[in-house]
Amino acid sequence: MLFQISEKMLRVLKAWTEPRIATKDVVKEPAHKSPIFRGRHVVRYDICTGCDACNKICPVDAIKMKPLPLKRPNKIPEVNLAICIFCGLCEDVCPTKPEKAIKLAGGDIEMITDGTHNALDNFWVRVEVPEEWIEQKKREEEEKARKRAEMMAKKKAEAEAKKKAEAAKATENKEAPENKGEEK
Amino acid sequence: MEKIKEVLNKFDMEYVEDYKPTWVKAKLKNKDDITKVVEALKEIGVRSCSTVSPTDYPEENRMEINYFLEDIENKKNVWLKVDIERDLEKCEIDSITPILESADYHELESYSTFGVKFKGHPNLRYFLISADYYGKFPFRKDFDWDEHEKNVIENVNKISEEFFEEYEENEETMGHEGSRTVLHWGPTHPASGPIRLKVYTNGENIEKVEPDIGYVWRALEKLAERKDFIGTIVAVERICFMDNTNPMICYAQAVEEIAGKEITPFAKYMRVILGELGRTVSHLISLGGFFGTMGLQTFLMWCLDVREYFLDVLEDYSGARIATACIEPGGVRYPLNDYKAWFAEIDKAIEKWESVKPDIEDIFLKNPLMTVRAKDIGIFTKDDVIDNYLQGPIARASNVKTDVRLDEPYAAYGELKMDYVTCENGDTRDRLYIIYKEINQSIDLMKQAMKKIEEGIEAGEMDPKKDHLVKMPRRMPEGEAVSRVEWARGEMLMHLVTMPKSTNPYRLKLKAPSVNHTRMLEKLLPNHTLSDIPLLYGSMHICQGDLDR
Ligand code: SF4
Numbered sequence: 001m002l003f004q005i006s007e008k009m010l011r012v013l014k015a016w017t018e019p020r021i022a023t024k025d026v027v028k029e030p031a032h033k034s035p036i037f038r039g040r041h042v043v044r045y046d047i048c049t050g051c052d053a054c055n056k057i058c059p060v061d062a063i064k065m066k067p068l069p070l071k072r073p074n075k076i077p078e079v080n081l082a083i084c085i086f087c088g089l090c091e092d093v094c095p096t097k098p099e100k101a102i103k104l105a106g107g108d109i110e111m112i113t114d115g116t117h118n119a120l121d122n123f124w125v126r127v128e129v130p131e132e133w134i135e136q137k138k139r140e141e142e143e144k145a146r147k148r149a150e151m152m153a154k155k156k157a158e159a160e161a162k163k164k165a166e167a168a169k170a171t172e173n174k175e176a177p178e179n180k181g182e183e184k
Numbered sequence: 185m186e187k188i189k190e191v192l193n194k195f196d197m198e199y200v201e202d203y204k205p206t207w208v209k210a211k212l213k214n215k216d217d218i219t220k221v222v223e224a225l226k227e228i229g230v231r232s233c234s235t236v237s238p239t240d241y242p243e244e245n246r247m248e249i250n251y252f253l254e255d256i257e258n259k260k261n262v263w264l265k266v267d268i269e270r271d272l273e274k275c276e277i278d279s280i281t282p283i284l285e286s287a288d289y290h291e292l293e294s295y296s297t298f299g300v301k302f303k304g305h306p307n308l309r310y311f312l313i314s315a316d317y318y319g320k321f322p323f324r325k326d327f328d329w330d331e332h333e334k335n336v337i338e339n340v341n342k343i344s345e346e347f348f349e350e351y352e353e354n355e356e357t358m359g360h361e362g363s364r365t366v367l368h369w370g371p372t373h374p375a376s377g378p379i380r381l382k383v384y385t386n387g388e389n390i391e392k393v394e395p396d397i398g399y400v401w402r403a404l405e406k407l408a409e410r411k412d413f414i415g416t417i418v419a420v421e422r423i424c425f426m427d428n429t430n431p432m433i434c435y436a437q438a439v440e441e442i443a444g445k446e447i448t449p450f451a452k453y454m455r456v457i458l459g460e461l462g463r464t465v466s467h468l469i470s471l472g473g474f475f476g477t478m479g480l481q482t483f484l485m486w487c488l489d490v491r492e493y494f495l496d497v498l499e500d501y502s503g504a505r506i507a508t509a510c511i512e513p514g515g516v517r518y519p520l521n522d523y524k525a526w527f528a529e530i531d532k533a534i535e536k537w538e539s540v541k542p543d544i545e546d547i548f549l550k551n552p553l554m555t556v557r558a559k560d561i562g563i564f565t566k567d568d569v570i571d572n573y574l575q576g577p578i579a580r581a582s583n584v585k586t587d588v589r590l591d592e593p594y595a596a597y598g599e600l601k602m603d604y605v606t607c608e609n610g611d612t613r614d615r616l617y618i619i620y621k622e623i624n625q626s627i628d629l630m631k632q633a634m635k636k637i638e639e640g641i642e643a644g645e646m647d648p649k650k651d652h653l654v655k656m657p658r659r660m661p662e663g664e665a666v667s668r669v670e671w672a673r674g675e676m677l678m679h680l681v682t683m684p685k686s687t688n689p690y691r692l693k694l695k696a697p698s699v700n701h702t703r704m705l706e707k708l709l710p711n712h713t714l715s716d717i718p719l720l721y722g723s724m725h726i727c728q729g730d731l732d733r
């Protein structure tokens with residue numbers, strides 16, 4: 001009996017030597033964080049292709065595509081975090097390689113609003129696309145378009161030239177027998 | 185099996201065929217025969233009704249009713265179909281509740297969501313939906329949700345007014361006989377969760393109980409029809425947050441069956457581990473919650489502490505702690521890049537559990553106060569279990585050997601060593617003990633599965649980085665499948681119907697065990713006192729998430 005009691009007392013006393021666990025500020029640093037924790041999205045406008053796959057698969061329609069004045073990407077996703085359920089399906093379907101243009105894994109866990117209706121309305125992952133980038137991209141695109149147009153023109157010209165040449169040849173050929181005939 | 189077929193063949197059937205090793209699938213030609221068929225089946229031992237699931241075919245103007253009937257003891261099940269007309273006036277069939285009482289709530293559910301009238305049901309009423317629900321019968325294909333929503337927003341004040349009226353005090357004095365009062369237990373009682381029990385009491389003795397449900401009804405079955413086959417996992421996993429993984433296993437199995445795909449052995453073992461993790465996480469809440477209902481929160485905190493370790497494991501695998509979305513048709517969703525680290529994490533969680541086990545046994549499971557309150561009350565006999573179709577831990581606490589993992593092995597359970605865990609008495613205390621025993625069983629299964637995966641990887645048979653998924657077709661063929669898993673709180677059954685070349689489910693019936701367990705409260709609580717409600721209720725391990733869906 002006495003032994004049992006002292007055994008139990010010992011066990012309780014042992015608790016004093018246990019390390020104090022609550023030394024972490026869990027608001028700043030979570031007790032456990034997995035490297036693939038599905039948190040706040042990161043959208044990379046520079047590799048997104050605007051393919052709309054993430055928007056189509058999202059089971060709760062949390063994604064809205066923001067139009068861009070470009071050909072590719074012509075739109076990029078923005079996520080309404082008040083609706084999103086952090087399922088990660090958008091990341092799964094995103095076709096860009098090797099890095100995904102929309103990514104939750106390893107994302108931010110600090111997502112706190114003050115919870116008012118207005119705050120929820122503004123609880124979005126917005127993508128700020130710098131003007132210069134758009135301008136540059138536009139220029140690149142124009143360049144490309146011009147090049148393509150040039151190429152096309154060139155090709156067309158070549159094709160026409162070829163046609164002409166062929167036609168000329170044909171007439172020559174046509175003429176040739178006549179000539180021959182005449183010669184005969 | 186043969187006997188069941190023989191009985192079925194006596195009636196006018198379109199077909200009678202085998203389906204999976206434990207099922208017979210049959211279609212009845214004439215709906216008027218239904219009660220006779222069920223009666224004949226009851227005579228040969230098919231005494232439980234798992235669920236009733238209508239499927240709506242507006243183009244063909246028919247409603248197909250699927251009955252899932254089970255013989256729990258001999259593991260023989262019947263899937264019985266019958267067509268009825270779809271027009272609301274003619275959409276009726278004889279009720280089987282007078283024969284198999286476990287069909288009661290399931291028929292009410294079909295009535296409320298599809299408008300199938302069950303003639304002869306003892307108390308046909310609106311269930312889940314309220315009597316003033318605009319538009320009625322929300323699971324029919326032609327139900328107009330937008331119109332419904334508009335109406336609710338317009339009339340919200342009127343609707344809530346009626347609700348308040350119902351809550352008004354309701355007391356009747358009977359002189360020396362005492363007084364009769366209707367008490368509302370829940371939906372805000374600390375032990376209740378979102379359910380309301382209307383308790384008719386005389387003094388403190390309970391005379392009658394009427395559960396009022398539907399507070400967390402999200403129409404998940406309808407929601408699934410709007411999503412694609414992969415997106416549906418986020419709907420089914422929300423049946424209940426406690427055991428999150430097993431519903432996805434059940435759903436994924438149904439889709440794989442229709443697509444005719446076989447998943448890899450690695451994925452099968454992963455499903456065992458993830459499923460058992462889900463069960464452990466859920467049981468830890470049940471275990472602590474049992475004492476919570478008696479007013480002792482300490483143990484709940486202990487259990488939640490251990491649970492955190494298991495949630496860490498889930499987070500390391502999937503990236504989320506509660507809504508993991510980690511199992512999809514074709515296998516499991518993520519590769520296991522560093523399997524050793526993940527297994528070490530599981531071992532750490534198991535170690536934590538083992539370290540608190542002696543204290544749990546000493547302080548709580550042998551607790552004299554708990555024994556006084558919980559021993560020998562609320563006993564379920566074997567017949568109670570079978571007739572009311574109580575499932576999972578509740579059934580096994582009454583020494584009924586039922587467990588889908590053994591009766592109809594899925595994933596890799598067929599290759600692991602396990603046995604039925606049971607208790608003898610079936611009283612309230614046993615329903616606590618069984619949970620404790622099952623956690624230990626789950627941990628044993630996890631260890632076995634981890635060992636198998638390790639062996640497989642070493643032998644070069646499994647590749648944890650590639651084997652997790654097999655490719656599923658983008659469009660499903662036409663088909664129908666029934667899939668069952670042993671969920672934390674009992675049998676979960678899903679009935680999936682697809683159309684040719686479809687991208688989303690045509691109909692997904694989710695059947696979860698809390699429906700029958702809630703119904704059982706009507707019989708369990710009368711003749712006890714008010715102070716017993718939280719304890720008895722807590723011992724049924726009911727979750728409103730899967731009750732309402
Ligand atoms: S995580 Fe899921 S819910 Fe959130 S935006 Fe992506 S797909 Fe939609």
Ligand code: SF4
Binds near residue numbers: 051053093096101
């Ligand atoms: S984020 Fe990915 S999936 Fe979404 S539009 Fe861009 S490339 Fe497509």
